[in-house]
Amino acid sequence: MQRKPQSVPLDGALVIDKPRGKTSHDVVDAARRIVGFRQIGHLGTLDPLATGVLVLLLGRATRLAQFYIGRRKRYDSTFRFGFATDTYDADGDPVGPDTAPQIDRAEIERLAAARVGKFPQMPPPYSAKKIHGRPAHELARKKKPVELKAAEIEVYDFHVNEVSGSLAKVSVECAAGTYIRSLAHDMGAALGCGAHLAEIVRTAVGEFTLDQAAKLEDLERAAKEGDLARYVIPLERLLPELPSVTILPLLEKRVRHGSKFNVQIAQIQPGRASVAQGATTELNSGEWRPARLRVFSQQERLIAIAEAVVPRTYQPVVVLEAEA
Numbered sequence: 001m002q003r004k005p006q007s008v009p010l011d012g013a014l015v016i017d018k019p020r021g022k023t024s025h026d027v028v029d030a031a032r033r034i035v036g037f038r039q040i041g042h043l044g045t046l047d048p049l050a051t052g053v054l055v056l057l058l059g060r061a062t063r064l065a066q067f068y069i070g071r072r073k074r075y076d077s078t079f080r081f082g083f084a085t086d087t088y089d090a091d092g093d094p095v096g097p098d099t100a101p102q103i104d105r106a107e108i109e110r111l112a113a114a115r116v117g118k119f120p121q122m123p124p125p126y127s128a129k130k131i132h133g134r135p136a137h138e139l140a141r142k143k144k145p146v147e148l149k150a151a152e153i154e155v156y157d158f159h160v161n162e163v164s165g166s167l168a169k170v171s172v173e174c175a176a177g178t179y180i181r182s183l184a185h186d187m188g189a190a191l192g193c194g195a196h197l198a199e200i201v202r203t204a205v206g207e208f209t210l211d212q213a214a215k216l217e218d219l220e221r222a223a224k225e226g227d228l229a230r231y232v233i234p235l236e237r238l239l240p241e242l243p244s245v246t247i248l249p250l251l252e253k254r255v256r257h258g259s260k261f262n263v264q265i266a267q268i269q270p271g272r273a274s275v276a277q278g279a280t281t282e283l284n285s286g287e288w289r290p291a292r293l294r295v296f297s298q299q300e301r302l303i304a305i306a307e308a309v310v311p312r313t314y315q316p317v318v319v320l321e322a323e324a
Contacts (some may be wrong), residue, residue: 009059010045012232017213018046018054018202027216032057034219035228036143043068043205044176049089052202053210058232060320065306070176070287071206072156072280077197079168079184084194084295087126088181101193105163111187112158112170120150124181153178154285167198175285207240209278235302235320240272241283242305244294252297255304258316265312268293292317 018027024045032038041062043055052075057065074208082099085092125148157173172180181197188195203210214222222228243265247255254261271294291297291308295316 005256010035010232011059011230012057012061012234013208013238014219014232014244015059015208015214016054016056016219016263017210017215018051019050019133020051023048024054025237027054028056028200030216034193034216034223036223041065043071043208044073045202046202047089047091047181049091049197050202052198053205053208053213054202055205055208060169061238062236063301063318063320064235064238064305065173066318067242067292068206070285071283072173072175072204072277072285072290073202074171074173074204074280075180076161076169076171076203077180077184078199079170079187080198080253081166081168081188081191081193081194083196085196087196088124088179088185089197090127090199095217096194099193100166101191103163103168103191103193103201105160105168107191108163108168108170109160111190112160115183115187116155118152118154121153121179121182121186122150123179124185128304139242141185151177155183156281158183171203173280204279206283207276207279209276209287211276215302236296239294242271242292242294244269244271244296246296246298246300251300255295255306255316256319257320260309260313260315261306262313263293269299276310 014031016031018024024042028042030042032040033056037059039059039062041057043057043065046052046054080090081103081180082101084095084098086095140262154175155172155178156175157171159171160168161171172178172183172197180200184195184197199209212233219228219231223232245268247261252263284316293308293314294302295304295306297303303320305318306316306317309315
Protein backbone atom coordinates (compact mmCIF):
# COMPACT_ATOMS: atom_id res chain seq x y z
CA MET A 1 0.00 0.00 0.00
CA GLN A 2 1.50 3.34 -1.05
CA ARG A 3 2.18 5.87 1.69
CA LYS A 4 -0.02 8.96 1.48
CA PRO A 5 2.10 12.06 0.71
CA GLN A 6 2.38 14.68 3.44
CA SER A 7 0.48 17.90 2.80
CA VAL A 8 3.52 19.96 3.85
CA PRO A 9 6.98 18.49 3.09
CA LEU A 10 9.75 18.59 5.62
CA ASP A 11 12.19 21.40 4.82
CA GLY A 12 15.87 21.04 5.63
CA ALA A 13 18.83 18.68 5.37
CA LEU A 14 18.90 14.99 6.14
CA VAL A 15 22.29 13.32 6.66
CA ILE A 16 22.23 9.66 5.61
CA ASP A 17 24.80 6.97 6.38
CA LYS A 18 24.73 5.39 2.92
CA PRO A 19 25.01 1.59 2.97
CA ARG A 20 27.51 -0.23 0.78
CA GLY A 21 26.14 -1.53 -2.49
CA LYS A 22 23.52 1.21 -2.91
CA THR A 23 23.84 4.05 -5.40
CA SER A 24 23.12 7.61 -4.29
CA HIS A 25 20.02 7.49 -6.49
CA ASP A 26 18.87 4.34 -4.65
CA VAL A 27 19.11 6.24 -1.37
CA VAL A 28 17.18 9.24 -2.72
CA ASP A 29 14.43 6.89 -3.97
CA ALA A 30 14.27 5.20 -0.56
CA ALA A 31 14.09 8.56 1.22
CA ARG A 32 11.27 9.71 -1.10
CA ARG A 33 9.30 6.59 -0.24
CA ILE A 34 9.89 7.03 3.49
CA VAL A 35 9.06 10.74 3.75
CA GLY A 36 6.22 10.58 1.24
CA PHE A 37 7.21 13.29 -1.25
CA ARG A 38 9.58 13.62 -4.20
CA GLN A 39 11.18 17.03 -3.64
CA ILE A 40 14.53 15.63 -2.50
CA GLY A 41 18.03 16.15 -3.92
CA HIS A 42 21.52 15.24 -2.75
CA LEU A 43 24.83 17.07 -2.32
CA GLY A 44 27.34 14.97 -4.23
CA THR A 45 27.19 11.31 -5.20
CA LEU A 46 28.89 8.35 -3.56
CA ASP A 47 29.98 5.24 -5.46
CA PRO A 48 28.11 2.00 -4.60
CA LEU A 49 31.28 0.75 -2.82
CA ALA A 50 31.31 3.76 -0.50
CA THR A 51 29.50 4.21 2.77
CA GLY A 52 29.03 7.25 4.97
CA VAL A 53 27.79 10.81 4.64
CA LEU A 54 25.25 11.46 1.89
CA VAL A 55 23.46 14.78 2.45
CA LEU A 56 19.88 15.06 1.20
CA LEU A 57 18.05 18.37 0.86
CA LEU A 58 14.31 18.21 1.43
CA GLY A 59 11.49 20.49 0.31
CA ARG A 60 12.41 24.16 0.03
CA ALA A 61 16.01 23.35 1.06
CA THR A 62 16.63 21.93 -2.44
CA ARG A 63 16.87 25.56 -3.60
CA LEU A 64 19.97 26.02 -1.45
CA ALA A 65 21.99 23.30 -3.22
CA GLN A 66 23.83 25.86 -5.38
CA PHE A 67 25.43 27.39 -2.27
CA TYR A 68 26.95 24.05 -1.25
CA ILE A 69 28.96 23.61 -4.45
CA GLY A 70 32.61 23.40 -3.44
CA ARG A 71 32.13 22.00 0.06
CA ARG A 72 35.19 20.09 1.20
CA LYS A 73 34.94 16.33 1.84
CA ARG A 74 36.66 13.98 4.31
CA TYR A 75 37.19 10.26 3.72
CA ASP A 76 38.63 7.31 5.63
CA SER A 77 39.85 4.75 3.11
CA THR A 78 41.79 1.53 2.72
CA PHE A 79 44.15 1.20 -0.26
CA ARG A 80 45.15 -2.32 -1.27
CA PHE A 81 48.48 -2.58 -3.04
CA GLY A 82 49.48 -5.50 -5.27
CA PHE A 83 47.17 -5.11 -8.25
CA ALA A 84 45.08 -2.46 -9.97
CA THR A 85 41.50 -2.89 -11.22
CA ASP A 86 39.70 -1.49 -14.24
CA THR A 87 37.42 0.63 -12.02
CA TYR A 88 40.24 1.60 -9.61
CA ASP A 89 38.25 0.04 -6.75
CA ALA A 90 37.31 -3.34 -5.30
CA ASP A 91 34.18 -3.62 -7.46
CA GLY A 92 36.26 -3.87 -10.64
CA ASP A 93 38.11 -6.66 -12.38
CA PRO A 94 41.82 -7.15 -11.55
CA VAL A 95 44.37 -5.90 -14.04
CA GLY A 96 47.15 -8.43 -13.61
CA PRO A 97 47.98 -10.89 -10.79
CA ASP A 98 48.12 -10.06 -7.09
CA THR A 99 51.76 -9.55 -6.14
CA ALA A 100 50.84 -9.16 -2.43
CA PRO A 101 53.72 -6.80 -1.57
CA GLN A 102 54.82 -5.87 1.95
CA ILE A 103 54.62 -2.12 1.59
CA ASP A 104 56.80 0.30 3.50
CA ARG A 105 54.98 2.90 5.62
CA ALA A 106 57.62 5.56 5.05
CA GLU A 107 57.23 5.17 1.29
CA ILE A 108 53.42 5.45 1.53
CA GLU A 109 53.75 8.56 3.71
CA ARG A 110 56.13 10.07 1.16
CA LEU A 111 53.68 9.43 -1.68
CA ALA A 112 50.80 10.83 0.40
CA ALA A 113 52.74 14.01 1.27
CA ALA A 114 53.53 14.52 -2.42
CA ARG A 115 49.80 14.59 -3.14
CA VAL A 116 48.91 17.44 -0.81
CA GLY A 117 48.13 20.62 -2.73
CA LYS A 118 46.77 21.37 -6.20
CA PHE A 119 47.58 19.03 -9.08
CA PRO A 120 45.94 17.53 -12.19
CA GLN A 121 44.14 14.23 -11.65
CA MET A 122 42.87 11.81 -14.27
CA PRO A 123 39.34 10.56 -13.41
CA PRO A 124 38.72 6.79 -13.47
CA PRO A 125 37.27 5.45 -16.74
CA TYR A 126 34.32 4.10 -14.73
CA SER A 127 33.10 7.46 -13.40
CA ALA A 128 30.27 9.96 -13.75
CA LYS A 129 32.41 12.37 -15.77
CA LYS A 130 30.52 13.35 -18.93
CA ILE A 131 31.94 12.67 -22.40
CA HIS A 132 29.82 14.28 -25.13
CA GLY A 133 26.92 14.30 -22.67
CA ARG A 134 27.25 10.66 -21.59
CA PRO A 135 28.74 9.38 -18.31
CA ALA A 136 32.15 7.78 -18.81
CA HIS A 137 31.06 4.59 -17.03
CA GLU A 138 28.36 3.96 -19.67
CA LEU A 139 30.96 4.04 -22.44
CA ALA A 140 33.46 1.97 -20.44
CA ARG A 141 30.91 -0.80 -19.79
CA LYS A 142 30.17 -0.97 -23.52
CA LYS A 143 33.92 -1.22 -24.21
CA LYS A 144 33.83 2.06 -26.11
CA PRO A 145 36.80 4.44 -26.00
CA VAL A 146 36.85 6.69 -22.95
CA GLU A 147 38.88 9.83 -23.57
CA LEU A 148 39.01 11.62 -20.26
CA LYS A 149 40.95 14.78 -19.50
CA ALA A 150 42.83 15.51 -16.30
CA ALA A 151 41.16 18.06 -14.00
CA GLU A 152 42.86 20.15 -11.34
CA ILE A 153 41.97 19.01 -7.83
CA GLU A 154 43.17 20.00 -4.37
CA VAL A 155 44.03 17.79 -1.42
CA TYR A 156 44.28 19.62 1.91
CA ASP A 157 45.28 16.73 4.16
CA PHE A 158 46.47 13.20 3.38
CA HIS A 159 47.27 11.24 6.52
CA VAL A 160 48.48 7.63 6.70
CA ASN A 161 46.86 6.01 9.75
CA GLU A 162 48.10 2.43 9.46
CA VAL A 163 50.10 0.16 7.15
CA SER A 164 49.85 -3.62 7.39
CA GLY A 165 51.06 -6.03 4.72
CA SER A 166 49.63 -4.78 1.43
CA LEU A 167 46.99 -2.53 3.03
CA ALA A 168 47.23 1.15 3.91
CA LYS A 169 44.52 2.96 5.89
CA VAL A 170 44.43 6.68 5.10
CA SER A 171 42.39 9.81 5.81
CA VAL A 172 41.94 12.46 3.12
CA GLU A 173 40.41 15.94 3.15
CA CYS A 174 39.93 17.28 -0.35
CA ALA A 175 38.05 19.63 -2.63
CA ALA A 176 34.93 18.55 -4.46
CA GLY A 177 35.70 16.63 -7.65
CA THR A 178 38.60 14.62 -6.18
CA TYR A 179 38.56 10.87 -6.86
CA ILE A 180 39.99 8.86 -3.96
CA ARG A 181 40.02 5.86 -6.32
CA SER A 182 42.44 7.72 -8.56
CA LEU A 183 44.69 8.55 -5.60
CA ALA A 184 44.95 4.83 -4.82
CA HIS A 185 45.51 3.87 -8.46
CA ASP A 186 48.21 6.50 -9.00
CA MET A 187 50.07 5.57 -5.82
CA GLY A 188 50.09 1.93 -6.91
CA ALA A 189 51.46 2.97 -10.29
CA ALA A 190 54.17 5.03 -8.56
CA LEU A 191 55.23 1.98 -6.55
CA GLY A 192 55.10 -0.25 -9.63
CA CYS A 193 52.86 -2.85 -7.99
CA GLY A 194 49.41 -1.47 -8.72
CA ALA A 195 46.75 -0.54 -6.16
CA HIS A 196 43.03 -0.01 -5.82
CA LEU A 197 40.53 1.38 -3.36
CA ALA A 198 39.37 -1.48 -1.13
CA GLU A 199 37.09 0.42 1.28
CA ILE A 200 35.93 4.02 1.69
CA VAL A 201 33.80 5.90 4.20
CA ARG A 202 32.88 9.55 3.69
CA THR A 203 33.07 11.02 7.18
CA ALA A 204 32.17 14.64 6.39
CA VAL A 205 30.78 16.97 3.74
CA GLY A 206 31.65 20.40 5.11
CA GLU A 207 29.74 20.78 8.37
CA PHE A 208 27.74 17.55 7.91
CA THR A 209 29.38 14.65 9.75
CA LEU A 210 28.99 10.92 10.19
CA ASP A 211 27.96 11.50 13.83
CA GLN A 212 24.80 13.22 12.51
CA ALA A 213 23.99 10.51 9.99
CA ALA A 214 20.94 8.24 10.20
CA LYS A 215 20.61 4.84 8.59
CA LEU A 216 17.67 4.20 6.27
CA GLU A 217 16.21 1.74 8.78
CA ASP A 218 16.29 4.51 11.43
CA LEU A 219 14.23 6.70 9.11
CA GLU A 220 11.77 3.87 8.42
CA ARG A 221 11.24 3.46 12.16
CA ALA A 222 10.89 7.19 12.76
CA ALA A 223 8.35 7.50 9.93
CA LYS A 224 6.17 4.81 11.50
CA GLU A 225 6.38 6.65 14.83
CA GLY A 226 5.61 10.03 13.24
CA ASP A 227 8.99 11.35 14.41
CA LEU A 228 10.90 11.98 11.16
CA ALA A 229 11.43 15.66 11.96
CA ARG A 230 14.00 14.85 14.64
CA TYR A 231 16.46 13.77 11.94
CA VAL A 232 15.97 16.89 9.78
CA ILE A 233 18.31 19.87 10.16
CA PRO A 234 15.97 22.86 9.65
CA LEU A 235 16.48 25.57 7.04
CA GLU A 236 17.48 28.08 9.70
CA ARG A 237 20.57 26.03 10.63
CA LEU A 238 21.84 25.58 7.07
CA LEU A 239 24.74 27.56 5.55
CA PRO A 240 26.00 28.51 9.04
CA GLU A 241 29.09 30.28 7.70
CA LEU A 242 27.02 33.02 6.03
CA PRO A 243 26.30 36.20 8.02
CA SER A 244 22.63 36.89 8.75
CA VAL A 245 20.19 39.75 9.17
CA THR A 246 16.71 39.90 10.67
CA ILE A 247 14.42 42.33 8.86
CA LEU A 248 11.13 44.10 9.62
CA PRO A 249 7.85 43.08 7.91
CA LEU A 250 7.87 46.05 5.53
CA LEU A 251 11.31 45.09 4.22
CA GLU A 252 10.28 41.43 4.14
CA LYS A 253 7.74 42.26 1.42
CA ARG A 254 10.50 43.74 -0.75
CA VAL A 255 12.70 40.71 -0.21
CA ARG A 256 9.91 38.27 -1.04
CA HIS A 257 9.33 40.14 -4.31
CA GLY A 258 13.03 39.81 -5.17
CA SER A 259 13.72 43.55 -4.84
CA LYS A 260 17.01 45.04 -3.69
CA PHE A 261 17.11 46.13 -0.08
CA ASN A 262 19.43 48.04 2.23
CA VAL A 263 20.67 47.03 5.67
CA GLN A 264 22.88 48.72 8.21
CA ILE A 265 26.22 47.07 8.98
CA ALA A 266 25.26 47.00 12.67
CA GLN A 267 22.26 44.80 11.83
CA ILE A 268 24.37 42.02 10.31
CA GLN A 269 25.33 39.12 12.54
CA PRO A 270 28.53 37.23 11.60
CA GLY A 271 28.39 33.64 10.41
CA ARG A 272 29.78 30.80 12.44
CA ALA A 273 33.46 30.41 11.66
CA SER A 274 34.03 27.35 13.86
CA VAL A 275 32.75 23.94 12.79
CA ALA A 276 31.74 20.82 14.67
CA GLN A 277 34.15 18.05 15.61
CA GLY A 278 34.54 15.68 12.69
CA ALA A 279 33.74 18.34 10.09
CA THR A 280 36.25 19.48 7.49
CA THR A 281 38.86 21.94 8.79
CA GLU A 282 37.31 24.61 6.55
CA LEU A 283 33.90 24.30 4.95
CA ASN A 284 34.74 25.33 1.40
CA SER A 285 37.43 25.01 -1.22
CA GLY A 286 39.47 28.13 -1.82
CA GLU A 287 37.68 29.59 -4.86
CA TRP A 288 36.24 33.13 -4.73
CA ARG A 289 32.65 33.50 -3.53
CA PRO A 290 30.40 36.56 -3.60
CA ALA A 291 29.40 38.19 -0.31
CA ARG A 292 26.16 36.49 0.70
CA LEU A 293 23.67 37.01 3.49
CA ARG A 294 20.99 34.87 5.12
CA VAL A 295 17.81 36.89 5.54
CA PHE A 296 15.44 36.07 8.42
CA SER A 297 11.93 37.28 9.24
CA GLN A 298 10.90 38.62 12.64
CA GLN A 299 9.58 35.10 13.31
CA GLU A 300 13.17 33.81 12.89
CA ARG A 301 12.35 31.98 9.67
CA LEU A 302 14.85 31.90 6.79
CA ILE A 303 13.22 33.72 3.86
CA ALA A 304 16.06 34.38 1.40
CA ILE A 305 19.72 34.25 0.46
CA ALA A 306 20.97 37.57 -0.89
CA GLU A 307 24.21 38.80 -2.50
CA ALA A 308 25.84 42.20 -2.05
CA VAL A 309 25.62 44.47 -5.09
CA VAL A 310 27.17 47.54 -3.43
CA PRO A 311 28.06 48.07 0.24
CA ARG A 312 24.95 47.66 2.42
CA THR A 313 22.74 46.90 -0.60
CA TYR A 314 21.72 43.30 -1.29
CA GLN A 315 19.88 41.48 -4.06
CA PRO A 316 17.91 38.31 -3.22
CA VAL A 317 19.18 35.41 -5.34
CA VAL A 318 16.94 32.77 -3.77
CA VAL A 319 13.62 33.60 -2.13
CA LEU A 320 12.00 30.87 -0.10
CA GLU A 321 8.26 31.01 -0.51
CA ALA A 322 6.22 31.27 2.69
CA GLU A 323 5.20 28.02 4.36
CA ALA A 324 1.73 26.72 3.49
